[in-house]
Structures are given as C-alpha cells and as structure tokens.
Amino acid sequence: MIVIENAGIRRFIKTAFPFIFIPALVILGAVVFDSRKHIIISLGVALMTLFVFFSGYEKKKTGTRRMVIASVMIALCVFGRFIPLFKPITAVTIITGMYLGSETGFLVGAMSAIISNIFMGQGPWTAFQMLAWGLIGFIAGLLSDPLRKSRVLLLTYGVVSGIAYSFIMDIWTTLWYSGEFDTAVYLSALVTAIPYTVSYAVSNFIFLMFLAKPFGEKLERLHIKYGV
DSSP states (O other): OOOOOOHHHHHHHHHHIIIIIHHHHHHHHHHTSOGGGHHHHHHHHHHHHHHHHHTTOSOHHHHHHHHHHHHHHHHHHHHHTTSSSOOOHHHHHHHHHHHHOHHHHHHHHHHHHHHHHHHHOOSTHHHHHHHHHHHHHHHHHHTHHHHHHOHHHHHHHHHHHHHHHHHHHHHHHHHHHHSSOOHHHHHHHHHHTHHHHHHHHHHHHHHHHHHHHHHHHHHHHHHHHHOO
C-alpha cells in the first residue's frame, strides 16, 4: 500500500490528474494512438487513477480499510452493469464519492468501467467511460456536503451526471467517426443519443432515490466506526 506523505504532492495529484493528465491521455489515445493499442491507454488511466486514490489518505491503516470498501462498491457496479436497461453504476459511484471522498469516487467509477468491460467488451471507448464515471464520482465528493443535505440537489446531480456521461462518450463517438473533433458530427451524435441519455438520467434518478439513504447510512457507520 502506497502512502504519499507530502501534502503538496497529494494536492497536486488530486487536482492535476483527474482534470488535466487523465483527460489528456484519453484524448491522445483516441487521436494519436492506433485503436488497437486501446488497452495500453486504459491501463495508463487505471494507473493514474490509483495515484489519485493514494493521494486521498495519509495513514496506511485508514487507506487499507478504504480500499476494502471501495472494492465492494466496484463489485456492486460491475454486477449492476448486467442489469438490463437501467444500470446503477453511476448512482453507486456518486454515493461512493459522497461518503468516501473524491479520490475513492474516482477510483470506483474508473475501475468499474475497465473491470466490467472484461465481460462487456474492451475497446477505445473504455478510457472515455473510465474518465466519465471517474469524474462523476470525483465531483460528487467535492459536492459531498450539499448533496448529503439536499435530496433534491442529489437527484438533480444524478440527472445531470447522466447527461454529462452521454456528452463525454459522444466526444469519443465523434473522434472515432471523424478522426478529429467536428462540431457538426458531435451535435448529430448528441441528438442520436437522446434516448440513451434520457435512460441514463432516469436510471440515476431512480437508483439514487432508493439507494442513497440505505447505502449512505451504512457508509456513515463505517466512517464513524473505522474513521474511513
């Protein structure tokens, strides 16, 4: 278990990796590298994701406990992807970020994508899924306090996350189709994906409505008991 002791380095990793380095790697992977090398890009994102996670704690004992809980949440997300139509992966990722912190939210979102795609099918899209779900979990951690206090805000964030996920994935669709970012193609992709975007938003709304409270109560108990 890696523990990053320097606070400045931890802040740098937590800020730069999710919003600069990982997105840059994902875009470069789609534009510059051969699509057959997609697994290298996905593994690179996974490695950076682990550094983001390690930046979130100072003590080895606390980090180990958080890793165990995060592993359980990842397993739930992977299992949830086998549910037809409505999938709870985004909702579980949001709940994780809210109660276990931004770094753990990013870990659960990103790793759930690459692990579940072992069964669903790996491809150049995997890195974009890792980025999309990772950012959703990370931002949920940043907005933890208001999301936990307001059910309306939480459900709204779930709906917005469904739309944001579709917007990010359609960037990949545009790059795959055109080889470069074309605004007209991107807008066409957004319009074509409306039924899927609606299903993402609705499923997030439903799962957060029913899962946020019971999952949150259990994670809060773990926080109080083990200091995670």
